[in-house]
Amino acid sequence: MTVxxxxxxxxxxxxYRDRFEPLFARYFDTLAQQQLPHSSFVPEALELVRDMSLRGGKRLRVALLYEAARLVTPDPVEGLEEAALSIELLQTHGLIHDDIVDDSPVRRGARSVYYAYRDRYPDREQTALGLAVLAGDLAAFWSVQVLLCAPVSRELCQAMAAVQATAGADTVVGQVLDLERDFGPLPDREVLDAVSEYKSARYSVLAPLQLGLLAAGADPAGHHEELARYARLVGVSGQLRDDYLDLFADTATVGKPTGSDLRAGRRSYAVCALLGATAGRDRELVEAALADPDCPPEMVEQVQGIARHHGVDRQLRADSRRIAQDAAAVAAGWRGRWRADAVEFFEHLPLWGAQRIS
Incomplete structure (x- = not known):
């Protein structure tokens, strides 16, 4: 089905994106104008968080937030701007900490916050690490603070802040699961799905849905199970797509070298499917490439050939499409309860993503 x-x-x-970008810049301008302690490190941290935040991205979480409010009403809704800031600040927190965990020098086409600190303090590696952690922490706390200052009722402020605090805690749990996945026996599908749900889906899909509904006057608590199921399915389908692209797409498509998960030793959906499908010399070659940061493009091409021979590419595409269709079916069940054109957006969203690898 093509949509x-x-x-x-x-x-x-x-x-949504065009309105949000200047809003985000003004938010950081306001932070910079606040009275700060006499320090050079604090403004530096603020500037690095600002730079990481304003580098862009698709702002899909912001779109999900506004579309969630449109499930209830097409009219402007108070509190959505603050919710959008909160969502993207939590995203910044996750990116900064991910780059520390993964030892990544580049993010969004420029230096990661961690490596920016390492560049500035080359002889103080522990200081650079500590400052990067604290910069990520700042973004996380700001993401809750901005909601508590929203121009809405006290009860709504607290309800939205509770959603974000929960999403933040779930994301950290997901980061821990992500590290655990690469230890011990080959993880099964349940483990891989849990990583996708906690590390990404809960804050990228579920939280924007909950915040948008809350701001628009609806109570998402009564629909928690189906909202969480939708978010989980969207997250798993999207991660399957991303893992497929990491192994099989060209560098121009994904914006990073093909096979980066393989070189980093990440047990992604693609890597696990490959390990589970191979034996003998094929398995030996895959294991030789796995976790070799210097694995040359020629070896990655060999691994791609082995994966295609064993149907791993077809399996990943089929799984991503099937789960996207399951997510669309969940959203279709919202018809009659919420506004039809907004329901249609959530119905089509997972299918648009899955079509990238069709």
């Missing part, structure tokens, strides 16, 4: 993104949806998505 096109209509001109109306394109316009709405672009509008």
């Amino acid at each position: 096109e993104i209509t001109a109306d949806v394109h316009e709405r998505l672009a509008g």
Whole structure:
């Protein structure tokens, strides 16, 4: 099933992003104008968090937030701007900490916060590490603070802040699970799905849905099970797609070298499927490439050939499409309860993602 993104949806998505970017910049301008302690390190931390935050990205979480409010009403809703800031600040926190955990020098086409600190303090590696951790912590606490200052009722402020605090805690749990996945026996599908859910889906899909509904006056608690199921399915389908692209797409498509998960020793969906499908010399070659940071492109191409021979590419594509269709079916069940055009957006969203690898 092929679903096109209509001109109306394109316009709405672009509008959310275009309105959010100056809002985010003004937010950091306001932070910089606050009275800070006499320090050079504190403004430096603020500037690095600002730079990471404003480098962009698709701002899909912001779009999900506004579309969630549109499930209830097409009218402007108070508190959505603060919720959007909160979502993206939590994303910044996750990116900064991910780059520390993964020892990544580059993020969004420029230096990661961790490596920016390492560059500035080359002889103080522990100081650089500590400052990067604290910069990520700042973004996390700001993500809750901004909601508590939203121009809405005290009860709504507290409810939205509770959603974000829960999402933040779940994300950290997901980061721990992500590290655990690469130890011990080959993880099964349940473990891989749990990593996708906790590390990504709960804060990237579920929290924006909950925040948008809350701001628009709906109570998401009564629909928690189906909202969480939708978020989990979208997250798993999206991670399957990303893992497929990491192994099989060209560098121009994914914006990073092909096979980065393989070189990093990450037991992604693609790597686990490959290890589970191979034996003998094929398995030996895959294991030789796995976790070899210097694995040359020629060896990655050999691994790609082995994966295609064993049908790993077809399996990943089929799984991503099937789970995307399951997510769409969950959203279709919202018809009659919420506004039809907004329901259609959530119905089509997972299918748009899965089509990238069709």
